[in-house]
Amino acid sequence: MDRVLEVLAVPPDAAAIRSAVKKRDGQELEDALAARNGVGVLHRTREEWLAHPQGRYLAGTPLIELVKIGDAPTREFAARPSRPLSGLKVVSCTHVIAGTTAARTLAEYGADVLHIARDQSFEHEALVVDVNVGMRSAWVDLRDQAHNQRFAGLLRQADVFIEGFRGRSMERLGFGVEEVASCRPGIVYLSVRGYGWEGPWGDRAAFDMEGVSTTGFTLVEGRGTGVPRFPPTLVMNDYITGYIGAAGILAALRRRNVRAPPHRGALRRRCACCWPAGTRSRSRKPRRPRASRNHSTSPSPTSPTANPIRTCSTPRCRCRATWRKTPPVPPAGCGGRPRWAPGSPGRTGYVKTPGAPSADR
Numbered sequence: 001m002d003r004v005l006e007v008l009a010v011p012p013d014a015a016a017i018r019s020a021v022k023k024r025d026g027q028e029l030e031d032a033l034a035a036r037n038g039v040g041v042l043h044r045t046r047e048e049w050l051a052h053p054q055g056r057y058l059a060g061t062p063l064i065e066l067v068k069i070g071d072a073p074t075r076e077f078a079a080r081p082s083r084p085l086s087g088l089k090v091v092s093c094t095h096v097i098a099g100t101t102a103a104r105t106l107a108e109y110g111a112d113v114l115h116i117a118r119d120q121s122f123e124h125e126a127l128v129v130d131v132n133v134g135m136r137s138a139w140v141d142l143r144d145q146a147h148n149q150r151f152a153g154l155l156r157q158a159d160v161f162i163e164g165f166r167g168r169s170m171e172r173l174g175f176g177v178e179e180v181a182s183c184r185p186g187i188v189y190l191s192v193r194g195y196g197w198e199g200p201w202g203d204r205a206a207f208d209m210e211g212v213s214t215t216g217f218t219l220v221e222g223r224g225t226g227v228p229r230f231p232p233t234l235v236m237n238d239y240i241t242g243y244i245g246a247a248g249i250l251a252a253l254r255r256r257n258v259r260a261p262p263h264r265g266a267l268r269r270r271c272a273c274c275w276p277a278g279t280r281s282r283s284r285k286p287r288r289p290r291a292s293r294n295h296s297t298s299p300s301p302t303s304p305t306a307n308p309i310r311t312c313s314t315p316r317c318r319c320r321a322t323w324r325k326t327p328p329v330p331p332a333g334c335g336g337r338p339r340w341a342p343g344s345p346g347r348t349g350y351v352k353t354p355g356a357p358s359a360d361r
Contacts, residue, residue, distance in 0.1 A: 002035045003033070003037060003038035003039075004017075004033065004038050005017075005038065007029070007036055008020040008021065008024075013070060025319075026042045027042065027293065030042050030281040031130070031344060032205055033060065037166075038205075039205050039207060039210060039285045040210070041206070041213050041214040042213070042214065043214075043217050043219055043228040044145070044213070044214050044215070044217050044219075045219055046215065046216030046219075046220070047216070048216070049214060049215045052214075053094070053199065053201075054088060054195050054196070054200055054201040054217070057168050057196060057199035057200075058195070058199070060197065064244060064245075064247070064248040065246065066248065066251060066252055066255070068356055069178065069181045069189070070181045071185070071255070072186030073185070074187065074256075074257060075256060076161075076255075076256050076257055077187060077253075077257060081110060082110065083109055083110025083112055085109040085110040085111040086110040086111075087110075088106070088110075088111040088112065088114070088159045088160065089112050089114075089152055089158045089160070089340060090107075090111045090112065090113040090114070090157060090158065090159065090160040091116065091158045091160070091161050091162070092113055092114070092116065092162045093112055093115075093116040093161070093162065093163045093164075093170070093175075094106070094115070094116075094162055094192070095165075096124070096128060096131050096132075096238075097122055097130075097131050097164065097208070097237075097239065097242065098133060098164060098192045098208075098241040098245070099162050099164035099190070099235070099236060099242065099245070100115065100131040100242070101131050101193040101239055101241070101242020101243065101245075101246075102162055102192070102241075102243070102245035102246045102249065103115060103135060104131050104132070104133060104134055104135065104242070104263055105242065105243060105246035106249065107133070107134035107135045108134060111159075111160070113134065113136070114135065114137070114138065114154065114340065115132060115135045115136065115137040115138075115253050116138060116139075116140050116151070116338070117136070117137045117138065117139050119177075132241075138337055138339075142174075143174045143318055146270040147338075148173070148174060150338055151175070152174075153174070153337065153342070155180055155183050155187070156184050156340070157184075157340060158187060158252070159186075159188065160189075160190065160249055160253070161175075161184075161187055161188070161189050161190070162190045162192070162245070162249075163189075163190070163191060163192070163193040164193075166193075166194065166203065166204070166205040167202065167203035167205075168203070169199055177189050186256055188249055188252040188253055188256065190245050190248065190249055192241060192323065194206025194211070195206075195250075195322070196357045197312045199323040208236060208237045209230065211237040212237065213228065213244070217231060217335055218224055218230060237330035240244065242345060251313075259319045289344040303328060
């Protein structure tokens with residue numbers, strides 16, 4: 001928000017912001033915000049997005065991209081797991097919602113997930129309580145040498161690393177794809193990006209609202225009035241991206257355990273937005289969401305929307321009962337120690353101890 005206010009040269013007042021935006025050309029303002037690493041986009045039609053350089057780039061990429069990044073010995077899943085992913089360790093260095101949703105999904109299936117939190121940036125409490133369920137958290141300042149080294153020690157024991165930093169931020173902190181693969185051969189590395197790994201917008205930051213705005217969804221939701229409206233779910237890309245990201249991680253783990261090479265997975269929030277809209281060249285038409293006792297439905301011009309109430313419905317799986325009893329991560333105040341939980345592999349715990357400041361996004 002500070003960067004937006006600097007570009008507009010106004011105080012944090014809604015009326016002042018509205019007045020300043022009305023005086024600017026939309027394209028010029030979008031470019032000015034991007035130049036200051038701010039977040040904001042034009043409301044585009046679906047056709048305008050497909051004609052945009054980044055839209056054309058994303059239309060030619062797969063929804064989930066798995067890339068081999070090295071060689072590693074074959075590993076096996078637990079022989080008799082109590083839950084599907086018991087024994088797997090996951091480091092989630094993410095910001096709500098997309099990357100953490102992928103981590104939460106793995107935690108629901110038994111993985112031991114450690115979320116690396118940052119206390120400098122604002123997080124909506126309701127979202128943290130939602131997506132950080134089932135995992136422990138710790139505050140780590142990746143710009144501090146001692147904390148950086150300790151974080152590297154965590155990765156040497158991890159099976160999966162999830163990060164959602166803009167551009168090449170993790171590379172600058174020493175935890176890019178090649179660095180992590182060298183530190184932990186066989187690791188699965190998931191990157192969640194606003195506009196993709198490459199392309200003219202590859203280094204731009206984005207939130208869910210930018211995804212539905214720039215790809216045409218908000219104008220479709222406006223029902224032909226020309227006034228953009230957000231979908232009834234408000235947040236759409238982040239949850240879709242998180243679930244698809246978890247599916248990509250599982251696919252990479254299966255490859256690793258059979259063929260051995262570590263993999264990097266790349267996801268784009270804009271791909272998640274374009275996929276159900278049918279604007280991606282390599283996607284199949286998605287099935288209509290089926291309502292069930294685990295979902296509530298709401299209407300939308302694009303499609304009926306099914307909102308998950310509980311996400312795990314695997315037959316004979318005890319994930320739901322275990323997940324609901326797991327205390328959520330506190331959204332503010334305390335974090336856990338940056339270490340793996342003692343005891344049985346794959347179990348989640350909750351350690352209430354002071355943490356250290358974390359890296360800014």
